[in-house]
Amino acid sequence: MDITTEIITIASRKGGTGKTTTAFNLAFSLTEQGREVLLVDMDSQANLTSTIEIIEEVNYTIYDVITENVAIEQAIYETNIKDIDIIPASLDLANLEIEISDLEDRELLLSEVINDYNSNYDYIIIDTAPALDLTTINALSASNSVIATVRPSMYSFQGLEQLIDLVNLIKANINPDLDLEGILVTQVDRRTRVAKEFINDLSNLYQDKVFDISISQNIAVVEATIEGIPVYLYDSNSIAAKQYLELASEKNDRDILSI
Numbered sequence: 001m002d003i004t005t006e007i008i009t010i011a012s013r014k015g016g017t018g019k020t021t022t023a024f025n026l027a028f029s030l031t032e033q034g035r036e037v038l039l040v041d042m043d044s045q046a047n048l049t050s051t052i053e054i055i056e057e058v059n060y061t062i063y064d065v066i067t068e069n070v071a072i073e074q075a076i077y078e079t080n081i082k083d084i085d086i087i088p089a090s091l092d093l094a095n096l097e098i099e100i101s102d103l104e105d106r107e108l109l110l111s112e113v114i115n116d117y118n119s120n121y122d123y124i125i126i127d128t129a130p131a132l133d134l135t136t137i138n139a140l141s142a143s144n145s146v147i148a149t150v151r152p153s154m155y156s157f158q159g160l161e162q163l164i165d166l167v168n169l170i171k172a173n174i175n176p177d178l179d180l181e182g183i184l185v186t187q188v189d190r191r192t193r194v195a196k197e198f199i200n201d202l203s204n205l206y207q208d209k210v211f212d213i214s215i216s217q218n219i220a221v222v223e224a225t226i227e228g229i230p231v232y233l234y235d236s237n238s239i240a241a242k243q244y245l246e247l248a249s250e251k252n253d254r255d256i257l258s259i
């Protein structure tokens with residue numbers, strides 16, 4: 001793997017926390033900074049795959065790459081968004097757990113493929129399922145960094161803690177390069193007390209791991225997703241469009257600080 005490629009997994013134990021939305025919109029924001037991005041859909045729900053328009057015929061998915069030895073290059077497709085390519089998901093990913101019973105091979109599948117891949121991308125962003133299952137373990141084992149997404153709810157802390165425990169376990173045993181890059185709060189309704197208290201509590205617990213920027217609950221996101229485009233291309237003046245651009249800037253600032 002080219003060491004200039006950063007591999008980011010977007011993860012959360014809970015469903016509907018904005019993983020797919022963040023993978024897509026962060027990818028777009030990074031292309032706005034002149035970067036090239038490969039999205040990898042590791043979620044068997046395949047929401048990212050069905051949201052973004054793939055402009056070539058799809059013959060292979062990430063499932064074929066990790067289980068059938070299909071070359072990764074054969075599963076990379078251009079999308080209608082400039083400088084974003086994708087490796088699509090397949091519903092078969094849901095069977096991964098059953099099909100690979102050999103424990104020793106479990107975490108190695110995607111990381112082996114990615115390690116051997118001579119990437120020209122600046123970023124590979126992996127969208128994962130709302131579970132700490134084999135697909136997520138694969139993604140984390142192959143990544144440099146994790147962005148955890150959460151929604152403001154008192155039930156979010158437990159899932160976040162479980163994800164962080166898994167990240168630490170994988171860092172200690174499988175992939176020393178892995179770091180929790182940041183926690184991103186999404187779908188924030190700023191009128192509510194619960195949102196303010198949640199962000200406060202989260203910041204007290206995880207301090208600078210929490211991104212300064214959080215993403216507001218914004219109808220433009222929903223409408224953009226229906227159109228299959230990043231929120232910035234749907235409405236560049238929307239609050240979420242600006243916040244996702246800001247997320248990429250904050251990520252850059254953090255990367256510079258950690259060098």
Ligand SMILES: Nc1ncnc2c1ncn2[C@@H]1O[C@H](COP(=O)(O)OP(=O)(O)OP(=O)(O)O)[C@@H](O)[C@H]1O
Nearest residue numbers: 015016017018019020021130187216217218221222
């Ligand atoms: N900032 C936002 N404002 C309004 N709606 C949003 C926002 N972010 C995400 N959504 C909507 O919330 C729903 C869940 O978002 P998304 O699919 O990104 O979450 P997810 O974590 O990937 O879900 P899953 O856990 O099922 O994979 C989608 O309908 C999406 O359009």
